[in-house]
Amino acid sequence: MAIDLVTRRDWGARAPRGSYTQLASTKGVKVHYTGGLVNPGIVTDHNGCVSLVQSIQRGHQDGNGWLDIGYSFVACPHRKVFEGRGLHHLPAANGPGLNSGHYAVLGLVGNAGLVEPPDGVLHAILDAVEYVRERGDAGLEIKGHRDGYATDCPGEPLYAWVRRGAPRPGGDGDGDPGDGEGGGEPEAPPFPGRLLRYPPVTRGEDVRTWQRQMKARGWDLDVDGAYGAQSSDVCRRFQRRQGVEDDGVVGPVTWRLAWEAPLS
Numbered sequence: 001m002a003i004d005l006v007t008r009r010d011w012g013a014r015a016p017r018g019s020y021t022q023l024a025s026t027k028g029v030k031v032h033y034t035g036g037l038v039n040p041g042i043v044t045d046h047n048g049c050v051s052l053v054q055s056i057q058r059g060h061q062d063g064n065g066w067l068d069i070g071y072s073f074v075a076c077p078h079r080k081v082f083e084g085r086g087l088h089h090l091p092a093a094n095g096p097g098l099n100s101g102h103y104a105v106l107g108l109v110g111n112a113g114l115v116e117p118p119d120g121v122l123h124a125i126l127d128a129v130e131y132v133r134e135r136g137d138a139g140l141e142i143k144g145h146r147d148g149y150a151t152d153c154p155g156e157p158l159y160a161w162v163r164r165g166a167p168r169p170g171g172d173g174d175g176d177p178g179d180g181e182g183g184g185e186p187e188a189p190p191f192p193g194r195l196l197r198y199p200p201v202t203r204g205e206d207v208r209t210w211q212r213q214m215k216a217r218g219w220d221l222d223v224d225g226a227y228g229a230q231s232s233d234v235c236r237r238f239q240r241r242q243g244v245e246d247d248g249v250v251g252p253v254t255w256r257l258a259w260e261a262p263l264s
């Protein structure tokens, strides 16, 4: 499913108060929440999403003195993606010194009211992620605001989802369950919930599953269910190629990339 973009004109955005700093590329995306009360009524009322985004922009311009809403994009429960600062513009939401590293994507949930992200919000965040990868020269990282900055943002439920590798919710929200991302793209099996690392050797079926997948991608390694020096070396080289931290540990992101990263 293509991104369902709500343009600035569509949501009645105010003009930015000045010109944006241009951004050639980023390492990926940082995910945010509002940090305040979000009226659960927006789930059945998209006009409520529009009003909320407008009020966030007013707060950032009038309260914070920023030139525009701080976020690059905003994801709402209706799987719509509001255009904030947009592509190739420096966001303001990640914290001082951290804005050039990542686009900032807000999921419309808060710390009260609507706290658990509806599937539509998760899909919309991922639609925005794919969009900035394709059009905004963003890398593969998906992180939370709290990664590298002292904040509780993006809240526990959203951050736990990021840590799980930001999987698509089952089905893609188009009423056609089971078709994953809707485009026949590969989808990773659920992350096993533990880190595959060495030393000491990690053993198990989850290791075997990962090794089988890496071998299918063309890497030279034994599918023996034992994550030792050889697996960790393959992991490191794979991580470098994907532009993520090369710690040689298969966590949620590295796990997901083994299935979902395009074959080069």
Ligand SMILES: [Zn+2]
Pocket (backbone or CB within 6 Å): 031, 032, 033, 093, 145, 151, 153, 154
């Ligand atoms: Zn944040």
Ligand SMILES: [Zn+2]
Pocket (backbone or CB within 6 Å): 045, 046, 047, 049, 050, 076, 077, 078, 079, 080
């Ligand atoms: Zn909405």
